Amino acid sequence: MDWSKLAGKRVFIETFGCTANIGDEMRMRAILKERGCELVKHERDADVLIVNTCIVTKRTELNVLKRLRELKRFQDESNGKKRIIVAGCMPAALPELVREVLGDSAEMLTPSELGDELSLDFSGVIGIVPIAQGCVCRCKYCIVKLARGNLRSFNAEKIREAVASLLRRGAKEIRITAQDCSAYGWDFNASSVRLPQLLRMLTSLRGDFRIRVGMMNPFTMLPLLDDILDAFTSEKVFKFFHVPVQSGSDKVLRDMNRCYKVADFVEIVDKIRSMFEYCTISTDFIIGYPTETWEDFLASLRLLERVRAEKVNITRFSPRPGTDAAKLKDMLEREKKRRSRIFSEAYRRIAYEQNKALEGRIFEVLVTERGKKGGVVARDPAYRTVILKDEIPLGSFCDVRVREARSTYLLGEVLATGE
Numbered sequence: 001m002d003w004s005k006l007a008g009k010r011v012f013i014e015t016f017g018c019t020a021n022i023g024d025e026m027r028m029r030a031i032l033k034e035r036g037c038e039l040v041k042h043e044r045d046a047d048v049l050i051v052n053t054c055i056v057t058k059r060t061e062l063n064v065l066k067r068l069r070e071l072k073r074f075q076d077e078s079n080g081k082k083r084i085i086v087a088g089c090m091p092a093a094l095p096e097l098v099r100e101v102l103g104d105s106a107e108m109l110t111p112s113e114l115g116d117e118l119s120l121d122f123s124g125v126i127g128i129v130p131i132a133q134g135c136v137c138r139c140k141y142c143i144v145k146l147a148r149g150n151l152r153s154f155n156a157e158k159i160r161e162a163v164a165s166l167l168r169r170g171a172k173e174i175r176i177t178a179q180d181c182s183a184y185g186w187d188f189n190a191s192s193v194r195l196p197q198l199l200r201m202l203t204s205l206r207g208d209f210r211i212r213v214g215m216m217n218p219f220t221m222l223p224l225l226d227d228i229l230d231a232f233t234s235e236k237v238f239k240f241f242h243v244p245v246q247s248g249s250d251k252v253l254r255d256m257n258r259c260y261k262v263a264d265f266v267e268i269v270d271k272i273r274s275m276f277e278y279c280t281i282s283t284d285f286i287i288g289y290p291t292e293t294w295e296d297f298l299a300s301l302r303l304l305e306r307v308r309a310e311k312v313n314i315t316r317f318s319p320r321p322g323t324d325a326a327k328l329k330d331m332l333e334r335e336k337k338r339r340s341r342i343f344s345e346a347y348r349r350i351a352y353e354q355n356k357a358l359e360g361r362i363f364e365v366l367v368t369e370r371g372k373k374g375g376v377v378a379r380d381p382a383y384r385t386v387i388l389k390d391e392i393p394l395g396s397f398c399d400v401r402v403r404e405a406r407s408t409y410l411l412g413e414v415l416a417t418g419e
């Protein structure tokens with residue numbers, strides 16, 4: 001990608017998908033700003049339209065294609081004056097879909113072409129820092145592997161400097177992200193930096209800030225578990241553990257090639273809960289995997305009840321092109337819908353009960369975003385969402401009492417100092 005050709009242009013960037021993809025947007029924004037580009041908020045004001053795509057499920061793929069068609073019309077109306085650059089996972093794994101909409105001369109930018117420089121743009125008080133691309137696994141359903149490839153960890157010193165730079169510019173929440181954060185450094189030689197050491201490098205930076213660690217695969221987390229949890233004891237690390245399990249059935253985990261057992265996941269959760277009285281377990285379940293029997297589904301429900309995760313991302317299986325799982329006979333959509341409805345109900349009940357138990361508790365929170373309906377959004381030490389009516393400056397720490405619980409957030413009241 002010859003970025004100099006975009007020098008001084010007005011650029012509009014739109015990102016679909018995960019935090020890692022938003023991290024790539026922050027890298028592109030920094031590269032563009034270094035070349036004197038103006039980042040504009042609306043496509044009509046732009047010379048260049050960058051669409052940072054996601055293809056993790058069929059639904060996101062269709063949303064992206066719908067958006068590309070809209071922007072293509074825009075481009076045509078500008079008699080081709082507006083350039084469209086398609087970035088993210090679609091150019092890397094499904095470039096033919098981009099050409100179907102934008103033609104053979106479609107401009108594409110794959111994630112690996114962003115290189116390993118880590119200058120990052122950010123807005124508000126939240127900085128997003130990619131620590132690696134790709135992963136060490138080959139999950140049978142995963143198209144991200146085809147897009148992001150094998151693990152390439154970024155240099156630890158560059159990550160530390162990127163975080164220090166964000167803190168100097170006013171960031172208060174740092175989200176470190178990757179396809180698998182606990183695989184960090186597995187591609188370096190044996191003696192070098194892994195996730196625990198990286199976290200200690202970051203928490204030793206001066207200032208009052210908090211780090212949210214992105215998802216960690218049980219397969220790469222287990223061998224480093226004690227050291228990872230020790231690094232999480234720093235006050236600067238949110239006690240938020242995103243550990244995707246995907247199924248409660250060992251047979252289905254084998255079929256997915258996830259390389260761990262349900263018991264490994266339970267061991268991880270139990271150890272976290274024994275070390276951190278107040279924490280958030282966030283996990284992911286795929287519902288309706290082709291080989292999932294009703295019994296396997298019930299095993300996933302039992303696992304949810306067993307670990308009582310406070311946050312669960314529920315995805316209905318959708319066959320992704322080029323993956324092994326796409327060759328399997330797919331389950332009827334209505335059966336997937338029926339199972340994920342049952343699963344969502346169980347999750348919401350558990351999440352509400354977990355939050356309900358917090359009513360009346362007092363926490364120090366970090367204010368990170370403006371509320372959609374006024375007020376602000378804050379994060380407590382376990383990264384729970386706390387909604388406050390008060391207009392408090394972003395980046396402030398304050399003490400709050402949990403006034404009322406909802407299944408996915410808490411309503412809080414700010415305490416006068418010393419109350």
Ligand code: SF4
Nearest residue numbers: 135137139142145179
């Ligand atoms: S760990 Fe598995 S699910 Fe995650 S990106 Fe890698 S292959 Fe995909």
